[in-house]
Amino acid sequence: MALLEIRNLHANIDGTKILNGVNLTVEAGKVHAIMGPNGSGKSTLSYILAGRDDYEITEGEILFKGQDLLDMEPEERAAAGVFLAMQYPVEIPGVANITFLRTALNAQRKARGEEEFSTPDFMKRLKILAQKLNVTQDMLKRPLNVGFSGGEKKRNEILQMAILEPVLCIMDETDSGLDIDALKIVSEGVNALRNPERGMLIITHYQRLLDHIKPDMVHVMYKGKIVAEGDKTLALELEKNGYAAFTADAA
Amino acid sequence: MAAVQETIDRVKEIDVDQYKYGFVTDIEMDLAPKGLSEDIVRFISAKKNEPEWLLEWRLDAYRRWLTMEAPDWSRVKYPPIDFQDLYYYAAPKSQDGPKSLDEVEPELLETYKKLGIPLQEQEILAGIAPENRIAVDAIFDSVSVVTTFREELAKSGVIFCPISEAVHSHPELVKKYLGSVVPVSDNYYSALNQAVFSDGSFVYIPEGVRCPMELSTYFRINEQNTGQFERTLIIAEKGAYVSYLEGCTAPQRDENQLHAAVVELITHDDAEIKYSTVQNWYPGNSEGKGGIYNFVTKRGDCRGKNSKISWTQVETGSAITWKYPSCILRGDNSVGEFYSIAISNGYQQLDSGTKMIHLGKNTTSRIVAKGIAAGNSESTYRGLVSAHRKATGARNHTQCDSLLIGNNCGAHTIPYVEANNASAVFEHEATTSKISEDQLFYCRSRGFTEEEAVALIVNGFVKDVIQKLPMEFAVEAQKLIAISLEGSVG
Numbered sequence: 223m224a225l226l227e228i229r230n231l232h233a234n235i236d237g238t239k240i241l242n243g244v245n246l247t248v249e250a251g252k253v254h255a256i257m258g259p260n261g262s263g264k265s266t267l268s269y270i271l272a273g274r275d276d277y278e279i280t281e282g283e284i285l286f287k288g289q290d291l292l293d294m295e296p297e298e299r300a301a302a303g304v305f306l307a308m309q310y311p312v313e314i315p316g317v318a319n320i321t322f323l324r325t326a327l328n329a330q331r332k333a334r335g336e337e338e339f340s341t342p343d344f345m346k347r348l349k350i351l352a353q354k355l356n357v358t359q360d361m362l363k364r365p366l367n368v369g370f371s372g373g374e375k376k377r378n379e380i381l382q383m384a385i386l387e388p389v390l391c392i393m394d395e396t397d398s399g400l401d402i403d404a405l406k407i408v409s410e411g412v413n414a415l416r417n418p419e420r421g422m423l424i425i426t427h428y429q430r431l432l433d434h435i436k437p438d439m440v441h442v443m444y445k446g447k448i449v450a451e452g453d454k455t456l457a458l459e460l461e462k463n464g465y466a467a468f469t470a471d472a473a
Numbered sequence: 474m475a476a477v478q479e480t481i482d483r484v485k486e487i488d489v490d491q492y493k494y495g496f497v498t499d500i501e502m503d504l505a506p507k508g509l510s511e512d513i514v515r516f517i518s519a520k521k522n523e524p525e526w527l528l529e530w531r532l533d534a535y536r537r538w539l540t541m542e543a544p545d546w547s548r549v550k551y552p553p554i555d556f557q558d559l560y561y562y563a564a565p566k567s568q569d570g571p572k573s574l575d576e577v578e579p580e581l582l583e584t585y586k587k588l589g590i591p592l593q594e595q596e597i598l599a600g601i602a603p604e605n606r607i608a609v610d611a612i613f614d615s616v617s618v619v620t621t622f623r624e625e626l627a628k629s630g631v632i633f634c635p636i637s638e639a640v641h642s643h644p645e646l647v648k649k650y651l652g653s654v655v656p657v658s659d660n661y662y663s664a665l666n667q668a669v670f671s672d673g674s675f676v677y678i679p680e681g682v683r684c685p686m687e688l689s690t691y692f693r694i695n696e697q698n699t700g701q702f703e704r705t706l707i708i709a710e711k712g713a714y715v716s717y718l719e720g721c722t723a724p725q726r727d728e729n730q731l732h733a734a735v736v737e738l739i740t741h742d743d744a745e746i747k748y749s750t751v752q753n754w755y756p757g758n759s760e761g762k763g764g765i766y767n768f769v770t771k772r773g774d775c776r777g778k779n780s781k782i783s784w785t786q787v788e789t790g791s792a793i794t795w796k797y798p799s800c801i802l803r804g805d806n807s808v809g810e811f812y813s814i815a816i817s818n819g820y821q822q823l824d825s826g827t828k829m830i831h832l833g834k835n836t837t838s839r840i841v842a843k844g845i846a847a848g849n850s851e852s853t854y855r856g857l858v859s860a861h862r863k864a865t866g867a868r869n870h871t872q873c874d875s876l877l878i879g880n881n882c883g884a885h886t887i888p889y890v891e892a893n894n895a896s897a898v899f900e901h902e903a904t905t906s907k908i909s910e911d912q913l914f915y916c917r918s919r920g921f922t923e924e925e926a927v928a929l930i931v932n933g934f935v936k937d938v939i940q941k942l943p944m945e946f947a948v949e950a951q952k953l954i955a956i957s958l959e960g961s962v963g
Contacts, residue, residue, distance in 0.1 A: 272914075273918065274914050276910075295917070296917035297920050300917070300918055300919055306918055308915070311915065312912050312915040313912075314915075314916070314929070314933055315934065316934055316935070316936040316937070322929070326920045326921065329919075330919075333920065386919070386920070
């Protein structure tokens with residue numbers, strides 16, 4: 223059974239059609255990349271997967287480990303192992319980053335009927351992971367995302383992902399706003415999370431992220447549909463020739 | 474997770490239908506005849522066996538009150554109060570005056586036990602380090618039931634007793650200071666209080682003494698149709714320090730009940746008073762029926778140089794709150810502070826804030842007010858900051874933030890600033906925000922339920938003020954409001 227199966231998904235927002243019959247399968251242990259021009263519905267797809275309720279699903283279904291994902295609340299999806307690293311992480315004033323992390327982790331563990339992490343155990347784990355992602359003590363103590371630079375926000379999203387250990391990692395333009403060094407750090411963090419049980423869905427505009435995180439599959443999205451699929455050479459081709467070939471076909 | 478869970482429980486508790494202190498103590502009461510007149514004023518004074526000067530002081534206030542009108546400038550609405558339909562004095566029959574613990578009626582002790590207020594000194598002593606002890610003055614309707622740790626406090630010269638007793642035991646102090654901060658004609662409700670005040674706490678910290686423990690007063694309104702008019706007076710002599718906390722609850726009743734208190738604080742040179750309030754009066758039911766009218770006058774006078782008065786309040790209860798704890802910064806270099814968290818829900822109405830009156834040179838004040846409005850409630854911050862023409866170098870910083878939960882509540886900020894001195898520096902920052910859909914979704918996508926997410930965001934919102942509460946009351950504050958977990962992970 224595939225980890226994630228999206229079948230003929232149609233979705234509207236405020237009456238405007240955004241998704242037009244998306245079909246996509248993500249296998250455990252694989253990294254899938256979705257590329258496509260602006261406005262093709264990539265971010266919408268990621269929000270729908272995480273459970274944002276601004277969208278009206280008019281047709282189709284999403285199965286996550288065989289379960290009807292659309293029937294689950296966002297927090298249920300999180301506890302079941304869905305994680306979305308957001309393009310624009312929100313600020314929560316007054317709530318320390320570290321507090322947020324620990325409370326989120328324990329909320330998920332509790333929802334799964336697992337024992338909560340003790341503070342020392344949590345701190346040990348956090349220390350190792352934070353170091354790898356170059357997340358400083360200062361960043362951990364500051365209120366969540368408040369005054370974080372673009373790069374800090376993205377590194378912090380990946381830190382959350384590492385701590386929460388989801389089964390399905392969705393990354394929405396995690397590379398945007400990152401300089402070369404930060405891109406490298408983030409990519410290493412993501413690569414460290416690759417394992418046979420975990421599937422990844424990476425949304426990006428650029429090939430450069432895929433130089434660091436080698437995808438198993440590349441899907442091209444246009445006008446709310448997947449219009450082409452292939453291996454990582456497809457990304458290189460896109461980089462060279464642009465989307466024109468695919469957008470012309472679809473139109 | 475602990476604190477967030479507590480927060481959720483607390484958010485449920487302030488759901489007005491789930492008020493957990495709403496029980497009634499069934500006890501025989503001694504009531505004054507209903508209504509208000511000179512005779513009633515005399516009755517109360519006689520009950521307390523007061524000296525002539527005090528009776529005259531009350532009568533003076535009563536006569537002035539008759540000529541005054543109820544204030545209508547605040548953003549709260551309520552039908553006119555029928556002052557003749559209230560009882561102005563209610564005391565447990567057995568309780569003519571404060572007694573030692575073994576003389577107090579078991580029903581009363583049980584009431585405070587249910588409220589979680591420790592009155593048994595032995596129990597408190599067991600297992601608590603001396604510096605963490607809390608002395609309590611327990612006030613039930615119109616009288617003080619018991620005051621704990623008095624002997625221990627007396628060893629360091631601290632006087633902590635019901636004001637009705639201080640009138641007899643320390644008349645010179647009471648006479649000197651009572652009414653010296655809030656004058657008789659200050660306002661409608663303070664004049665009413667002065668006429669019919671029943672009991673309250675009296676605290677005197679002698680020169681150079683740091684009060685060895687936290688002092689607290691616990692107010693309970695029990696009797697139906699009874700007004701509670703407490704009067705508290707705290708004096709800190711040169712270089713003295715005291716931290717004081719008051720807590721308040723009342724039974725769930727369909728009628729509105731009036732609580733009109735006056736609190737006066739006086740600090741001499743280099744003295745400091747830290748006054749914290751956790752106000753949890755019955756807020757009324759979900760349709761807005763019943764609840765306490767909380768109309769209080771609280772004012773501190775930094776009389777001496779380098780003195781400091783700090784007000785911290787956590788306001789969650791009452792149907793209507795009308796309250797402006799203030800500081801008169803008379804002494805040079807004196808400091809006034811006001812930290813407030815005000816949560817309103819259901820049909821609660823709240824008009825609260827502070828006044829910082831800068832009279833002395835180089836006086837500073839700081840205001841941090843956090844209002845959280847939910848349900849159909851209305852929350853207003855109203856604050857005055859003024860500098861006298863002689864108050865050179867006066868400084869104030871005001872930060873006033875409102876957080877709205879839902880679409881049917883309102884938050885308003887009304888700052889008044891009067892600088893009569895060109896060197897005064899007054900800063901005001903105000904924000905109003907709503908918990909955004911983005912924030913909620915972000916938290917939920919990380920595993921928080923919607924309720925937990927709201928609690929978490931509220932926690933963050935009130936953090937600066939919570940940190941100002943005395944450590945000793947952290948547990949109480951935690952139960953009361955959203956608390957950040959930051960302390961627990963260091």
